[in-house]
Amino acid sequence: MAKIETTFLDFTYLDLLAEGETAVHRLDPRAKVLATAVFIVVVVSFGRYAVAPLVPFFLFPAVVVARGNLPAGFLARKLLFVLPFVLLVGILNPLFDRETALTLGPLAISGGWVSFFSIVLRSILTVGSALVLIATTGFTGICLALERLGVPQPFVVQLLFLYRYIFVLTEEAVRTVRARELRSCGRRGKGVGAFAPLVGTLLLRTWDRAERIHLAMLCRGFRGEFHVRRAYRFGTAETLFTLGWVGVFILFRLVNVSAILGGWITEMLQ
Amino acid sequence: MHMADALLSPAVGGAMWGAAAGAIAYCSRKVRSDLDNRRVPLMGVLGAFVFAAQMINFSIPGTGSSGHLGGGLLLTILLGPHAAFLVIASVLVVQALFFADGGLLALGCNIFNLGFFPAFVAYPLIYRRLVVGRSGGGREVAVTIAAAVAGLLLGALGVVLETVGSGVSALPLSTFVLMMLPIHLAIGVVEGVVTAAVVSFVRKARPEIVESVRETRPLAPFPMRPVLALFFVAALLVGGLLSRFASGNPDGLEWSIARVTGKGELTAPTGGLHGAVSSLQGKLALFPDYRFKQPPAGPKPGDARSGEAERGSGTSVAGMVGGVLTLLTALLIGFVLKRRNTSG
Amino acid sequence: MSHHIVEVKELRHTYPDGTAALNGVSFRIRHGEAVAVIGANGAGKSTLLLHLNGYLAPTSGEVRIGDFPLTRETLPEVRRTVGMVFQDPDDQLFMPTVFDDVAFGPLNLGLPPEEVESRVLDSLARVGAEHLTEKPPYRLSGGEKKRVAIATVLAMSPDILVMDEPTTGLDPFARRRLIGLLKEFRHTRIFTSHDLDMVLELCERVIVLREGVVVADGPAREIFRNEELLAACRLEKPLSMQGCPVCGNVTRQPEDIIRNRKGAVDE
Ligand SMILES: Nc1ncnc2c1ncn2[C@@H]1O[C@H](COP(=O)(O)OP(=O)(O)OP(=O)(O)O)[C@@H](O)[C@H]1O
């Protein structure tokens, strides 16, 4: 139960981060959505043994975290939560792919380990960029960006509703769980028999709430069309941000910055 | 189980995005044309409900572990397939963004695996067909379980195919299948039992909620052909474009052919099947850069290998040193910017 | 403006599960009146209010708003005339920010953007929530939510204001402010409340419901003096009409009110 509450707290915390007042926060959400999308596609487009060429891509999240004044430690902790599934699948790579892919002095590293490491890097980069996006843009911003990039309105509108009521309903769920916790001893009272009415009741309450919300909308003249305020503008800053980063990503894709840098260093040392 | 960005190639991820986007567009049109604007808040709020419900655990008898509701089938039973698909998709969007479940590129896969199969396969073909007019009792429970299991197994199969098709993980197809299916069979049974219990609770309390979907919503078959067509167009486009962009080493095709010819040497338990799949990939040239690395017939591991590895991905001593340095530089830039930020 | 009357005739409502919540309720409220509907928990107050804007359809009987009966055809018009504040403000605030939420109604009325903005800011100022404009509703306190919910309704400039328990969850200051706001509002006001002191202060007229029937309908002061009736309906005298627990004297405030009211009647 404590876990539920921390998950929820993390959620509200991420939401709060999006209220920041930095230049990154103020950018039109579309710029950030587009840059992040390109970033992810470029990162996953590398071959499965790519490790070093992926590293320069840390520049993007690092810069945005810094300029957006985001708490790096918190984001890193969130990242740790999601690694398990990827690790589970990735950890088998070393078992199936035992060919030596590279030797470091006496140490022979198999292709499996290299690709495993590549998977880890990819997931940190892709998932991290998604977190950074939400922390600088906010869910509403992303939804509005999506709408303006052509996503159908019914979908966007119910995304907004979903987000709005997550806060209300998770609180309800947390209260319910707490009440159950206080009245059940150990595992008793937590079986499916008690679960169904608990969740069923929550569902019924939710259903009624939806009808009241709909009524509240009708009372205020709702006819099926949603009018949203459009406060954002895609200006010079946005164009620069998007094109600049896309340019950097393409450069990193074509040029192996790590290898060049490493080459210089090893040469200098010799 | 959620698909993850890290296991995906852009071609597969992009194709699944295309498919998911097409389905969302189609369902949005469908929902809008229903002219029942009562559904818009209902859908969103039920999406939030799924979240809330997933926070409530129950213990699974005899196992000592606990589970939670997935919600895909429940939503479909309550809302009908089109609206439910949109709701599942939005739940996944929020999960991808906030809980970092999967990631953004994998979102297309996840929407397809977890939304399309329960809403447009398991529900119409199993639940609707078998449960209609005979609500209640053991039969309904059995049918619900069957539908939940079918939805989840198909979803798991989707994860497997997408992962193997992407070729980032070295896991052979059959091992992966053997790993995923039993787990999802079990999850499916639990999901079915719980869904049936919640549905029967709701029916007892407010029969009109469960019945309304069935009565007012004649089942329109999902137009499979446009979806498939879209799917392939998206796959070709994305695959064609990205693989050109992605294959820095032009010998991808050679390599897969070499591997096919060296099939006898394959050590993986399912070399045959996997070899066939990847040779198909090689021929389609969709994913040339993501071939499975197998020793070509003959040469000793070591010389050829390290040369290839270096060319393909730059993993060498210089690469390692450079990588660490680049990482440090990136972090340092961030750190400096941050300092400037807080001081200025 | 005599057409903003609210008339309910022999209204009955039975919920799908068989609960008879209203068993023949009739009354007529004239333009500009402030009327409180009071009664015990489960007396049917919320059920009654939900009929006034057509959320619930009568099982039998009739509701008339202005000159027309409430039917499917007149529903959109009626809903624009009747502004309703719900018991739970979370039901009413569904947009991403407070501003968007208050603007939702005016935008749906098709007003030009400047007009929308001025209406939004004006109604937020009236409930003392100007500083919350850019906040998302889920990050407001209960009382702030309530105030914003009231603002969303005010922004529609309704002719009839219907509120289900407007003061629950408000701190004393916010409550006082709301009472002031409601006093200022010149149109018809109908609300339910368990806050009997507020009822006494705001309303000339009180309707008492018990088990879905009107058991009393008349001037507030008279009804609150009828101890038998109050006891039978699980109500009690407003505190300001009760003796002081320490010295046994009735506080001076009610007399002031009576004097004021007499003055008003004399005029
Ligand atoms: N959705 C519903 N289904 C069935 N019965 C209901 C429903 N809503 C209310 N009731 C019943 O109708 C009766 C009147 O309820 P109502 O909500 O109108 O009471 P109320 O006077 O507003 O009470 P409170 O002071 O607690 O708000 C109660 O007996 C209640 O149990």
Ligand SMILES: [Mg+2]
């Ligand atoms: Mg009530």
